[in-house]
Amino acid sequence: MAAITPADHGHGHDSALHHQFEDIGQQNDSYIVGMWVFLSTEVMFFGALFFIYTLYRWNYQLDFYIAHEHLDVKLGAINTTVLLFSSFTMVMAVQSAQLKKRMFVIGYLAVTLVCAFIFLTIKYFEYSSKLADHLYPGAGFATDGHAAFGEHAMEAGKLAVNMNHAQLFYSLYFGMTGLHAVHIIAGILVILALIRLWFNKAKSVTLDYVPTEMVGLYWHFVDLVWIFLFPLFYLMPKPH
C-alpha cells in the first residue's frame, strides 16, 4: 500500500509542468482534451446559427437565391483559399514547435497572421459594397429590389424577390460572417500573443509544443466554419 513519492514530479524551475499535474503527459493530454471540449462548445454556438439559416433558406429558397447574387463569389473564393493556406502554415508552425525550430515557428505564425489580415481586408470590401447598396439589415434596408439586385430580381417585369426575406438573408449573412470575423480577430490576438512568447523564448511555449498545438486547433476550427459558410452563402444553386 505504498504511496507514490517521486522526487519533485518534475516541478522544478525549468519545467513546464503545472503543479496540479503529475507529469507532462497528463498535462498535455488535459490541454488537448480541454481544447477539443471547448471547440465542441463552439460547434454548438455556430450550430444554432446554421440551424436558423437552414430553416429560413428552406422556406424562402428563391428569395435567398436572388438576394445572394449580390455576393461576390470571386472574393469569397479568394478568402477561402487564403484561409485554407493559413491553416497549412499553422500546421507547419505546430510541426516546427514540435521540432523546436523557433524561427520557423515565428515565420509560419507570421504568414498565418498575414493571411488573416488579407481575409479581413477582403471582408471589409465586401461589407462596404453591401452597405453602399443598403443591403444591411435594419430600418435602412433597401426597398427597391430592382436597384439592389438588378435584372436577376425581375421576372416578367415584376419584382420576384420578397424584400423582407432578402433582409432576413442579410441579417444572417452579417450575423454569421460577422461572428466568424470576431473569431478571426480573437485568433489574431492569440497568434500575436503566441508569436511574442516564442520571440521572448518563454518556457511555456518552448519546452512543450502543446500550447502551440492548441492555438492551431482553434485556428483550424475557425477555418472549418468558413468552409461551411462559403458554400452556404456564396454557392447557392438556383432553386426550381
Added chain:
Amino acid sequence: MSSTVIPSGELQPHVDETNYLNVSHTISSWLLTGDHKRIALLYLVSTSFFFFLGSVAAGLIRYELTSPAGVVLESDTYNKVFSSHGILMVFTFLVVAIPAIFGNFLVPLMIGARDLAFPRLNLASWYMYMTGGTLILAGMVFGGVDTGWTFYTPYSSMYSNGQVTMVIIGIFIAGFSTITTGINFVVTIHKMRAPGMTWFRLPLFIWAMYATSLMMILATPVVAITLLLVVYERTFKLPIFSPELGGDPVLFQHLFWFYSHPAVYIMILPAFAVISELIANFSRKRIFGYHFVAFSSLAIAGLGFLVWGHHMFVSSQSMYESIVFSLISFLVAVPSAIKIFNWMATMYKGNIRLQSPMIYAIAFLMIFTVGGLTGLFLGAAGTDIHLTATYFVVAHFHYVMVGGTMLAFLGALHYWWPKMTGRMFADGIARVNAVIVFIGFNLTFFPQFIVGWLGMPRRYHYYYFAPEFQAYHIMSTLGASVLGLGFILPAFYLTKSLFTGEKASANPWGAHGLEWETSSPPPTSNFLETPIVMDEVYDFDPVSDHAEDLRRIAEEQQRKLNDSNRPSEDHN
C-alpha cells in the same frame, strides 16, 4: 471504515497547521487564487448574495399576491419583480450553486487530485460569473426587465421597454462561466483521477457532475447565441424572430428551450449527486444499484436534450412534434424514478443516522417525488393544454427546484461545512431547521397546484376576475414566511459556528470518500501524497457498523452509570 490513501505513519496535518484557509490572509491571495477550494468559497459568498436578492423578489411577489388587486406595486413594477426573481434564481443561483461551490470544492478531492485541470480558467470562471451577475443587477437597478426569464419574442425584441440588452449581456457572460466550469470538470474527471480510481469506483457525486458538465458544455452555447440574437434584433431592428418581416417568433422558443430544458437538468443532477452522497454515508451503506444510478445520470443528460418541445405544446408547433416530445418526456422520467427507488433501497437494512444532512435528504426524497410526478401531468400533451402557464407549472418547478435543488444545496452545505471550514455547527438546531424548511415549503407551494388547476395563470399581477383564488394565495404567502425563516436561520447558526463551533476532525460524520481522508479544512494541495485507491466506493459494512454502534451505545450507558454512581466527585 475505509482504507487506502496515505501510508501508515504519515499523519494528516492537524487542523492547527497550515490549511487552505489560513495559508495566507491577503485579499489578493483570495481574489487571485488558483485553489479550487478558495474559488468554491468565493462562489459560496457570491451565490448566496444573489440568492438573497432573488428571495427578496419572491417575498415581494408573495406579498403582492395576497390581494386580487395587488397591494403596493404597479403592474409594471410587479412584472419586473417576477422577471428578476426568475433571472436571478435561474441564471445566478440554481445553475451555478451546487456545481460551482461543491463541484469545485469536491471534484479534485473526491478523485484524489491536487486541483482541477485548469485552475486559472476556474478563477476566470468566477470573474465571468461576477461580471455577468453585476451586469444583470445593473440592468435591474437601471430600469429592470419585464420579459420574464424566458425573454419570449417578439415582446422582448420589439416591444419591451426595459434593460433587456444589458441583462441579456450579463446572462451571456455568466453563461461562459458555466461553460468553462463544465470544460474544467470534464477534463479533470477524465484525466486526473488518482491511481486506482477507476470509473466505477468514483463516488456517484462525480458521475452526476460529469453528466451535468456535458450538458453545460453542449447546451449553454445555444442559449448564448439565441439571446445574443435577441439583442441583435433589438438593437438593429432586425428580422430574425419578427413576423412582420418573415421571421418566426416560435423559432426563438425552440432555440431557447433547447438550452433551457437541459438547464433544468443542469440544476437537478448536481442535487442528485449530493443526495447520493448523503444517503450512502448516512445509511452507512453502499448505494443500491450503483451502476444503474451512475448510468441514469447519463441517460437524463442525453434524453434531456430531446424533450424541449414539451414547453411548447400550445405554441403552435405541430401536433406530431408535440406527440414525439411528449413520448420522450415520459422516457426521461424513468431514470429519475430509478434513482428514487435505489436511494430508498439503500436505506433498507442500513444503519441510519438522522443528522441534519440526512433530514434534508429524506425531505428531498419526498418533495422531489411530488415534483417529478407532477411533471407527468405536464409531459402528457393533453393534460398540459389546461395546465400550461398556470400556477400548476409554477408549483411543479418550485417543487423540483426549491424542494429538490435547494434542499440538496442545504444538505450539502451542512454535510461538507466541517470539511470546508474546519468547524462543526450545532446539529440540533440544524435538524429543526430542516423540518421548518420542509413544512414551510409544502405550505407555500402545495396550494399553488390547486390554484393552478383552477385556472390561475402565472405571471399575473391582478386576479380580480377570479377572487376565489385569494384564499390559496394567502395560504401560500403564509407558508413562504415559514420557508423564509428556514432559509435565514442557517445563515446565523452556520456563521456562528465559524467563531464558536467545535473544531472538526478529518471525518466528523464517519463517512467514506477521499475528501474525508484529509484534514478539515484540507491543505492547499489537498493531500500530502497522491492517494492510491484500493477499495470500492462507499465501502461500508452495515453489520459491523451496527455492531460498532451497539458497542458505542453500551459504552455510553456504562459511562453514565459510572458517573451517577460517583456523586461526590467533580464532573468535568
Added chain:
Amino acid sequence: MSFFNFPLAPPRASNIAQTYDPVFYALVGLSIFFTIIVCVGAIFFAIRYKAGTKADRSRPMYENLPLELTWTIIPLILGLVMFYFGTALFVKIKTPPKNAEEIYVIGKQWMWHIQHGNGVRENNTLHVPVGKPIKLTMISQDVLHAFYIPAFRVQMGVVPGRYTELWFTATEVGEYHLFCNMYCGTQHSEMGGKVVAMDPKDYAEWLSNGGQSVAPMSMEQAGAKVYARVHCDNCHGAEDTLHAPSLYGIYGKRRVFADGTSLIADDEYIRDSIVRPYDHITAGYGQTMPVYQGQLTEEDLLNLVAYIKVIGTALPNPPTSNVNRHSAPTAVSHTNEASALSTNAIQADTDDPDASPTRRVGAPAVGAVAAEGRNR
C-alpha cells in the same frame, strides 16, 4: 367540487373537459399512490433502520437486477399508458370537427377582439351556444398571447403572423373565466373577460340582435317598463290626481311644495323625489309615497327619468292638478336634453318582459367587463 367553500376543481363545462378530467384524476391517483409509497417507505426505513435499533441487517442488498428491472419497467409501462391516454386527449383537442362554427379572435395588447361569423363583434367576452362545436381561429396583432378558458380545459397560443386554432363544445350554460395566458406586457393580467355559454335559442337570438339578448330598446321604453314594474301608475295617473300629483307634462315645470318653496322639475328633482320623496312634498299632498332608495338601480332611475320626461309632452292638454301653478314660465334646466328627447319617437310597445341591458340609441355595445377591467 369544493371543500368548505374552497373550490377544488374548475367548472366542467365543455366536451373537452369531460374527456380531460378522468385523465387528470387518473394522474392524481397515480401520483398519490407513488408519493405515499416513497414517503411512507423513506420514513419507515429511517425509523426502523436507525442506528442502534435492533433490526435485521444481515445480507444487505447492493445489487439486484430483477428488482432494478422491475422498478424500471413498471414505471415505464405506467408512463406509456399515461402517455397513450394523454395523447388521445391531445389529438381530440387538436382536431376540430368539420361542422364547427367558426368564430374569430384577435388578441392585442391588452384586450381580446372577437368577431362572430355574421359580423357581430364583442370585446373581452365570448358568447357561445351550448351543444354546438365552436372553432376559434385566432391571431395576434402584436406579441404572443394565449386564449385560455379553464372551465373548458382549452388553451392555445395566439401568435403574430399566423393563425392558430382552438375548439370546444360547451356543455353547461353559464359564465366562465377567460384569461390571457402568455405574458404580454404591463396589463397581461387584466386582459381577461368571460365566456358566456348560452342556450342555443338564446344564442341565436343574441346573434341576430347584433349581440344583444333582445332588440335594444330606448331609455324611454326601458323607463316605461320600470314604471310599470314598480306600479308608479297606481298613484300617479294621467288624470287621477287624488293620491299623487300627476307626472304627465311635469318636466320643466315649476313645482310648489307644501312649505311654500318651489323647484323646477328637472332630472335631479325627479330622481330625488323617487329616492327621497319627503325632501320635497308637493303642496296639497301628504307623506304617502314609498321611499325607493336602494330599490332601483341608477340605470333604472335614469330610464325612469327619461320616461317621465316624455310622458305627457305629446298630449294636447296636460291634465290639471290641484297644484298651485306659479306664473313662472316653464324654465327648463336642461334645454338641450329636452329638445333632444322630444325628437325621439316614443316607442311604447314593449313586448319582451325580460330585463335587459339598455343603452341610448346609437351607442356601441361594450361589454361591461371591459369597462370594469381597465379602470386601473
